[in-house]
Amino acid sequence: MSARANSTLFEWLTILCMLVAIGALLLELVGFQGARSALAPGTIMAGLPVGNLAPEQAAALLRTAYGAPVELHYIDQTLLLDPAQISLRLDTDSMLAQAETYRTGANFWSAFWDDLWQRPVSGFNVPLALDYSPAQLRTMLLDTAARYDLAPAAPVADIGTFNISEGRPGYALDVESSMTVIDMALRVPDNRRAALTIAPVSQAAPTMQTLGTLAQDYVRQAGFDGLLSLVVVDLKTGNELSLNPDVAYAGMSIMKVPILIDTYRRLDTDPVLDEINVIEGTIVKSSNVHANILLMELGDGEMQRGAENLTSHLRQLGLQNTFMAGYFDQRDPPPKLNTPANQRTDFNTYPDPYMQTTPADMAVLMTGLYQCASSGGGLLPLVFPGQITQAECAAIVDLLKRNDIATLIEAGVPEGSVVAHKHGFSEGDTIGDAGIVFSPAGDYVLVVYLWREGYLEWQRTAPLVANISRMVYTFFNH
Structure with a gap:
């Protein structure tokens, strides 16, 4: 085969490779563009990994996790606190908006280049935005205290022995301290448990x-x-x-x-x-x-x-x-x-x-x-x-x-x-x-x-x- 024929074949092979590369690059670009509509990779929202999820998927994941009841422990009693009881509301709009700024704030081509070369991307952390009614929580705890608190027993006089017993100590729910403990449990997506604070109540001494x-x-x-x-x-x-x-x-x-x-x-x-x-x-x-x-x-x-x-x-x-x-x-x-x-x-x-x-x-x-x-x-x-x-x-x-x-x-x-x-x-x-x-x-x-x-x-x-x-x-x- 003549030298010219070889040169022509090489040129066509080069052009073909370039076209394949351009096509692959275009496919990567189209895929990256689609992924850019999801949350940024590595994004952590309210303690949950939501990277590469659509905003709607992330919002649903948050509602499921933070809508789960909180398990409350009063000594040997287990109670469930439904977040709806205290009007708990997740501000998913503000959290998604903050996550959106992480996605759109990065340079498109720089982000595409990092994705193309599969470079690790540092994650973004979106803090939890949540509120509820402390008044409703306090009311619920007061009701709990009324049901489960044990008043100390008064001293008892025994005519048969002429003794006066010391009575029996009691215990009472510390409402304010328990509200703090529950608040912490409401702000985590898993292991949503809280041991209520129980204060001992000394028995009354004989008088x-x-x-x-x-x-x-x-x-x-x-x-x-x-x-x-x-x-x-x-x-x-x-x-x-x-x-x-x-x-x-x-x-x-x-x-x-x-x-x-x-x-x-x-x-x-x-x-x-x-x-x-x-x-x-x-x-x-x-x-x-x-x-x-x-x-x-x-x-x-x-x-x-x-x-x-x-x-x-x-x-x-x-x-x-x-x-x-x-x-x-x-x-x-x-x-x-x-x-x-x-x-x-x-x-x-x-x-x-x-x-x-x-x-x-x-x-x-x-x-x-x-x-x-x-x-x-x-x-x-x-x-x-x-x-x-x-x-x-x-x-x-x-x-x-x-x-x-x-x-x-x-x-x-x-x-x-x-x-x-x-x-x-x-x-x-x-x-x-x-x-x-x-x-x-x-x-x-x-x-x-x-x-x-x-x-x-x-x-x-x-x-x-x-x-x-x-x-x-x-x-x-x-």
Whole structure:
């Protein structure tokens, strides 16, 4: 074949190759042009890969993912939150418009050249555009809380054991914190779960009121049809329980406590042996004769005047319902003394006209005695400065500790416990005990009076006082 023929063949082959290349390039260009109508390769929209998808396809994919319910967990309960419940709306138009700027913003030929050579294209990230009604979400959570929150159980008094339980803790949905957690779950396309925030709610501690309810329920269940008065003072916090505290009762031998306090107030020196014998006889032996001797000393030789002086000093202490109109075992009619307590018409215990008090007054006196003995402060040195000392108050408390009768308040505390108290029993219708109990968890004043019209049997009612004492001790030392 001649050289010219070879040259012509080569030229035609070259032209053919060029035409094929141009055709292939045109096909690539047409394909790229079609692809340019879809979202840019590598585009991530709201956390979902939507590159090379048509806008309508991308919008449908977003609606499917973000329209799925959110799984909410409330402890062991699983709830589903339908986005429609909170008017959730995806702003697909704005997200697609932002994606469109990525597509159209790039140079056509530069993008075609990159596609032709299959060069990797950096992806575009379109953030989620979403809104919903926080008010509707809050309402839904409040409804959830109303259904599933567990209120703490109140302390329960057990009459059989005289114990008061601590109750049971509860829990409650933390709405504001849970809204934040749910908001995060609403903004992801998969794994749409949220553990709601549950806050513990502490159980209510037993209160003095719970103790009062236990005492009232107990005497009622025990068949006691008389009147119970109970005063408890927490000497650490000052918290009080008062049940019928301002009822007038017979003073009984409990009045020997204020006699003893006034005796020490009057003394300028430590008591001598004879005085000690009389003082000990008044409290330890509960001797009325010895108590009258002390009244005589308070009255400068006259028992009646001693009773009047004592009453005056009790008034100075603010004890308006406590008095001695006469002395122990007096036969002559006493002068009539009216007090706020004995003028009440709702309660009438027919108190002894010779000497009366109220549980509230005795609690004030015992509290003042404790404060004076333990710190040198409180009511007694405040009202009678320089007349009664801490050592004298401590001596009185020590004497009251020796009133060992193994019943009433003493019978309700563990063996070995220290109780400083004075008790009384009058005319067969009234029983009382007023004392300071020293316990590991805290000291307290306990004053208990029981009255029943007609006759009140010691054998039946003394255990009631002991069991009330037991429940009070348990309350402080549970």
